[in-house]
Amino acid sequence: MSDQPHYRRVLIKLSGEALCKPDGWGIDGESLQIIAREIASAAKGGAEVAVVVGGGNMIRGAELSREGHINQAVADQMGMLGTVINGLALKEALEAQEQRARKAADDSAHIFDLFLNHKTGVFRVAGIFLVM
Numbered sequence: 267m268s269d270q271p272h273y274r275r276v277l278i279k280l281s282g283e284a285l286c287k288p289d290g291w292g293i294d295g296e297s298l299q300i301i302a303r304e305i306a307s308a309a310k311g312g313a314e315v316a317v318v319v320g321g322g323n324m325i326r327g328a329e330l331s332r333e334g335h336i337n338q339a340v341a342d343q344m345g346m347l348g349t350v351i352n353g354l355a356l357k358e359a360l361e362a363q364e365q366r367a368r369k370a371a372d373d374s375a376h377i378f379d380l381f382l383n384h385k386t387g388v389f390r391v392a393g394i395f396l397v398m
Contacts, residue, residue: 271312282323282352293355302359321348
């Protein structure tokens with residue numbers, strides 16, 4: 267058997283709902299750890315892994331907008347914040363698995379990147395990229 271991974275680069279689209287208990291909201295720690303272990307295993311096996319994580323476990327902005335409760339643009343912004351929260355949680359869970367991780371975010375979360383990465387030096391290392 268070859269030491270080379272079957273795929274050199276892998277892109278994972280992770281629904282926010284994967285991070286919570288069935289029919290639940292928020293982040294379930296056990297689900298988060300299971301997902302982080304699987305992603306870290308792929309990366310440690312030699313694959314370059316990128317993860318796109320959603321935010322539907324935090325808020326369903328499209329539903330609020332469709333029902334006329336919140337303006338579509340505001341609902342989208344709220345969804346982006348849910349995505350940032352999930353990205354931060356997944357990054358921490360990966361680092362707990364001793365897998366270096368980097369979180370990239372859209373401009374609405376740029377201030378979070380500046381603050382967090384200034385304190386931790388995360389951008390100095392290569393590894394898993396959490397793309398939001």
